[in-house]
Amino acid sequence: MAESEQSQRKARRTEDREIEELPPTDSAHKAELDSEVDSLLDEIDDVLEVNAEEFVRSFVQKGGQ
């Protein structure tokens, strides 16, 4: 289902592009979005606990309500 969802989304994006008829602007916009996402991920990488595997393994809770 994830695959068909993705291809649906791709199809929708392609349609949008055709309607807008502005491929250069669109790809520039996409590049801008990509670099925004990259910088967000980089920032998040800086605050993530180091050694994800150890950290996640050690997070064990007693049950509650």
Place this chain on the structure above:
Amino acid sequence: MSSADEDGSVPPPMDPAARRHARVMGIETEYGISALAAGSPAIAGGTGAAYIEDDLHPMQLSNHVVKAYGNSSAGQPAGWDYETETPLRDIRGYEISRSAAHPDQLTDSDLGMANVILTNGARLYVDHAHPEYSGPEVTSALDAVRYDKAGDAVMAIAAQRATQSLGRSVRLYKNNTDGKGASYGTHENYLLQRSTPFDRIVTQFTAFLVSRQVITGAGRVGIGQASQQAGFQISQRADFFEAEVGLETTLNRPIINTRDEPHADASRHRRLHVITGDANLSEIATYLKVGTAAWVLRVIEAGELGRDLRLDAPVAAMRAVSHDLTCREPLYLQEGRRTSALDLQEAYLEACRDHYERVAEDLSENMRIEAKDLFGRWQDCLDALRTDIFSLAEQLDWVAKLKLMESYRERDGLSWDAPKLALIDLQYADVDPRRSLYQALLAKGRMRRLVTDDEIERARTHPPEDTRAYFRGRMMEKFGSSVVAASWDSVIFDVPDRPALQRLPLLDPLRGTKAQVGQVIEDSATVSDLFAALGR
């Protein structure tokens, strides 16, 4: 107001029309808790050494956290009045002197566990090995958001103070599972009329709780109670529900909880204890969570839902909805008709709109404004979930988390069982703003807001003004050293020169408001003045 009325509680009642339509509610959250012993790397940039698990029992650790906050200015340690219906002389544990209420000698009788009543009317205490913040009673969804976020702020401060006092890094998480089989709750409470048949709540509210996950889900990495299967699901809690109706909250959890402890006049009220919800970081998710539930309950109480919308297999549906990221999984009603989470939510929304048209003229201006805003946002969410789920990434927790994780999956080629994704899931909910990924998104303008930081800070220290929480909170703020115990529906004082402790019942959640008692509290320099002014 100059004298107490015959039942001894704080007078006078509010305008009858407003009272009829006011809905009293509140949110309580158990936070996940852990501590890293000295030697563990604090955060990224540390040594990279293994994390050293702490040997403190989580109950002790939670106790430290609550005490650490209780010793600050916004709260006062006080006992909890467990027996709200009996006269003072019959209550165990209240022969204590005021000196016993010293912060280091907490007066609670519950195994010595810390219990703090905050100046905002909330209760901060230890419940089931987790620190819990039970927000004050409110009457609007927006206030529920303010006081829920205030709870996060309380926990952030508590974690920092406990870290300082213990010399170990204490982490608190606003989530509902460790991904290894344990779950802890975020409960909502709605005051209902006793006259509403409980069976009607069961038959008409269950499908709402099952379907609302598409809006209220906080997102979770892992499928199954112990994450037996890799993947992402909409809700933190869904996999932990095993029954349709029941009394338990920790085992065999039911979708509809039957605990009947109204904390109010039991002949008139019932408190519906909703235990299915996720802990939300998103303000909009919390707003929709309590706002839509309160309106659906109005409709059900009025007997205007029309048809029952009974699901054929609610427990299975609870999981099916959570596991389906397209929100299109078919669900079946008992009558045989096929439906979906979105169709069900649409049906409830329509019923709320119809009911609103019938009662709008009796509502206050503020109630009307909030109702219209709620319905608009609710509709927008349902429309977006049908067309472009990721357009809700700035509004709903599960979509925000999913989008972030999909970006990581794409960049780093991660599969769903990658520890980094489980860490992102966990750290999204860290209450410390320096580590919280929710806060990181907020700081980048990637989560929309409904309230400001200033409003949250005010809500951390000031009570809501339109419920009895106002009286409770102001008592803690102004006369905290004279309060020996309190509960949702009472405050017990040690008044100088009076031989016995004085108990003020607050059985009506809509009495004790600022309009009713604000001036008399303002005018009372001492607790003796207050009691004189109340005619007691």
